[in-house]
Amino acid sequence: MSQSNLKSMFSNYIDKDSVFKNKDALTTSYKPDNILHREEQINDLASILAPSLKGNDPSNVFLYGSVGTGKTLVVQHVTDELRSVASEQEIDLNILYINCKMKKVADTEYRLLAKLARQLGEEVPSTGLPTDEIYNRFFEALKDQGGVVVIALDEIDALVKKVGDEFLYNLTRINDDLEDTKVSILGISNDLNFTDYMDSRVKSSLSEEEIIFAPYNAIELREILRDRTEKAFVEGSLQDGVISKCSALAAQEHGDARRALDLLRVAGELAERSEVEKIEKEHVNKAQSKIERDRVVETVRSQPKHSKLVLYTILDMTEDKDEIATGDVYSEYKELCQGVDVSELTQRRVSGLISELDMLGVVNAKVISKGRYGRTRQISVDLSENIRSRLEEMVEEKFYIE
DNA sequence: AGTCCACAGGAAGGGCAGGCGA
């Protein structure tokens, strides 16, 4: 594109009417005034947390539901209201919210405690202190706090799976040693069978109350999308059936409202880019594959270099073979490493990397037994040609593979 | 019924980077 063309493209862009009125209404950070189909959960949570307004410690609560079922939204809504009532009435109430999956922020015991202590106004270094010291600092901060402290731990399942449940045990015990401060834990989990990972003592004290978030069905998703569409798009910019299509696709994905909103947003962006006035069903299809591609590419990009090399080996080998075994991958991977002058890792580690790639949904790997011929992982790749080649290019560029 | 393959995957610990306090 020549430079004058570029200029006219930008000015056209400004002149052009956008299909969006307020794109923020389709993002996860958007807080709608009215949360649809979650009245029951909102009321339950509110009544559990209400005692904090009278200075009593509320029961610990556990919220379960898969991704995009409105857990975080409900918690934020209820705690915001609670916070504003508490400040109006000058009640001593502090609500901490932490997402335990935030990389480099709260994904280890130390980081979680440090983050909590910081939210209570305590200065702590991001690393360097022994864990007991961090506990002490956090404890002191709680002690000085007084009143009721509600600690909301989002995606708590991810942290427990990573570091065990001991920190939760300590947190639930904390009330025994505090006199003026009352602490209540609000755990949010994407994994419905999460309690299986926990010690029974932790389980019983943490799940005094439980609230379940069932997946949205296609009809509920449609209503949610309609509601957001009114805020997000200019009237008349959606072709008939677009909303139904988004909700049907998202309903298949475990009733994930986040996915439904993403589909709609990306479809809108694609429509805008192709300079048409209405979002069509075809844009939703394209949005679906774009979202999937972006997800996979971004996941892989953030992986360590050996993970990329292992993936490259797998992609290369599955070009002409549907299923391959760990051992085959390892020997090819070793050759690849020698070719690009990188020292290879052990088979144990590579086996771990393969299982990580499986968990990330980039490859499929299931453990099978071939009887006399041993037990191994059967690895296959279920990615579109488009994504495959993007990934291969990414690794080739990085390692100068020919 | 027992053997044995080709790994899976747990446990322990080494080595390094980043950071603290003395």
Next chain:
DNA sequence: TCGCCTGCCCTTCCTGTGGACT
């Protein structure tokens, strides 16, 4: 500067295992 701490990535060593083969 030194000693110590944590997180992270990795290795070493190990035990466990489903099912074809004998």
